[in-house]
Amino acid sequence: MSAAAPQTWDEFMEGVWKQNPTFVMILGMCPTLAVTVSAINAISMGLSTALVLIASCGLVSMMRNVTPKEVRIAVYIVIIATFVTAVDYAIQAISLALYDALGAFIQLIVVNCIILGRAEAHAAKNPPWPAMVNAAGMGVGFTIGLLALGVVREILGAGTLFGISLFGVGFQPWVIMVLPPGGFFVLGAWLLFFSWLERRKLRRQSSATEVAHHV
Amino acid sequence: MSESAFQIFVNALLANNFVLAMFLGLCPFLGVSGKLDTAFPMGVATTFVMLVASLCAYGLNLLLTAFHLEFLRLISYIVIIASSVQLVEMVLKKYSPALFRALGIYLPLITTNCAVLGVALFQTAREYDFVQSVTFSIGGGAGFTLALVLMASVRERLTLSNVPDLAQGTALSLMLAGILSLSFMGFAGLGG
Numbered sequence: 001m002s003a004a005a006p007q008t009w010d011e012f013m014e015g016v017w018k019q020n021p022t023f024v025m026i027l028g029m030c031p032t033l034a035v036t037v038s039a040i041n042a043i044s045m046g047l048s049t050a051l052v053l054i055a056s057c058g059l060v061s062m063m064r065n066v067t068p069k070e071v072r073i074a075v076y077i078v079i080i081a082t083f084v085t086a087v088d089y090a091i092q093a094i095s096l097a098l099y100d101a102l103g104a105f106i107q108l109i110v111v112n113c114i115i116l117g118r119a120e121a122h123a124a125k126n127p128p129w130p131a132m133v134n135a136a137g138m139g140v141g142f143t144i145g146l147l148a149l150g151v152v153r154e155i156l157g158a159g160t161l162f163g164i165s166l167f168g169v170g171f172q173p174w175v176i177m178v179l180p181p182g183g184f185f186v187l188g189a190w191l192l193f194f195s196w197l198e199r200r201k202l203r204r205q206s207s208a209t210e211v212a213h214h215v
Numbered sequence: 216m217s218e219s220a221f222q223i224f225v226n227a228l229l230a231n232n233f234v235l236a237m238f239l240g241l242c243p244f245l246g247v248s249g250k251l252d253t254a255f256p257m258g259v260a261t262t263f264v265m266l267v268a269s270l271c272a273y274g275l276n277l278l279l280t281a282f283h284l285e286f287l288r289l290i291s292y293i294v295i296i297a298s299s300v301q302l303v304e305m306v307l308k309k310y311s312p313a314l315f316r317a318l319g320i321y322l323p324l325i326t327t328n329c330a331v332l333g334v335a336l337f338q339t340a341r342e343y344d345f346v347q348s349v350t351f352s353i354g355g356g357a358g359f360t361l362a363l364v365l366m367a368s369v370r371e372r373l374t375l376s377n378v379p380d381l382a383q384g385t386a387l388s389l390m391l392a393g394i395l396s397l398s399f400m401g402f403a404g405l406g407g
Contacts (some may be wrong), residue, residue, distance in 0.1 A: 026245070026385050027242075029238075029241035029245065030238050030239055030240070030241050030242070030329045031238075032235070033241065034236045034238035034239075043257075054236065073326075074294070074297060077293050077294075077297060077326075078290060078293075078294070081293050083288040083292065084289060085286060085289050088289070089286070104333060104336045104337060104340065107289050107332075107336055108239075108329045108332060108333065108336070110289060110293055110326065110331045110332065110333075111293075111326075111327040111332050112327075112329075113242055113324075113327055116327055173247060179237050179400065180235060180237075180238065180396045180400070181393045181394070181397040182393075182399065183393075184389050184390070184392045184393030184396055185389075185390065185393040187389050188385075188387075188389035188393060189386075190384060190387035191384075191385055191389065192386045195381055195384075195386065196381055199381060
């Protein structure tokens with residue numbers, strides 16, 4: 001088991017960073033943009049999605065040998081819908097305010113491409129444990145993506161973070177950031193930032209080799 | 216619910232545009248909006264699936280409510296949507312193979328288009344009657360098509376213009392979508 005640990009960690013980190021569903025694979029955009037008006041919404045949405053993701057990937061993987069190939073997508077969708085229904089009722093029981101804030105987007109987790117994508121691309125080919133670790137990584141990656149958006153939009157659009165006022169009464173909120181266009185702009189800005197980072201890394205590497213040539 | 220059918224239609228088409236105001240159906244919106252001649256058929260296909268799904272969901276909801284099986288709503292909706300997508304796929308494959316190939320992977324993906332499930336869920340949540348449900352789904356579909364066509368026209372133009380390397384790709388599309396969404400906010404309040 002100890003020899004397998006680093007591999008498990010890699011599997012986990014792949015979803016968190018290298019294949020981050022929000023920033024690298026650009027999947028699951030609808031909930032990403034719709035519910036990230038505040039950090040707390042973003043976290044709850046991320047965690048609910050992660051929960052559904054882990055549970056359904058586990059079940060899909062357990063059933064991978066008995067699922068006929070022709071109807072697999074239908075089977076996956078029914079599995080996912082079952083877990084989403086459970087999460088939907090759970091959230092309604094835990095916090096009605098949160099349930100109202102997230103609205104139809106909890107039920108819309110069913111059609112989040114991340115989950116179906118993971119089920120088809122990973123869980124259907126791997127035993128339950130690695131499949132669930134991979135799903136957990138993706139879920140955490142997705143939560144981080146949502147949080148990155150939620151934090152920026154809440155600070156700019158309402159001047160608060162997790163409901164705590166940051167700038168005092170003199171702050172004029174930038175309302176557009178919590179309205180629909182703000183979602184597009186903030187995500188676009190994050191993507192620009194990441195591609196700039198990538199670009200800078202490449203330029204440093206190439207200039208380093210150039211210097212080595214001159215010497 | 217005393218909204219007139221016309222109000223619902225205008226609301227779904229412009230003021231609460233599915234893509235630009237409610238963030239439904241973003242995957243195909245960003246994926247197939249590269250060219251105008253695939254964007255329009257995609258919009259029409261999605262609208263058709265929406266209409267079929269909305270009709271079926273309406274009937275099914277009556278049935279589920281009658282038997283107190285509301286917890287099965289989500290599962291049965293998604294199964295209905297998957298089957299109607301299958302139907303559209305078979306029809307397209309038979310009558311327009313070229314279009315079928317052009318839409319490629321995005322055609323089966325209509326199943327996981329949240330706009331379609333969104334129509335079914337919203338009409339249930341808002342307790343629309345039959346006529347309201349139908350106008351809602353047609354309005355939503357038309358709004359989706361409109362957004363897709365607008366985006367595709369802008370992006371076709373952009374291929375000729377000089378955009379900084381850094382902003383190429385998805386970041387650019389998102390900024391465009393943001394500006395479109397900003398202009399659609401001008402319709403707010405139109406549907407009353």
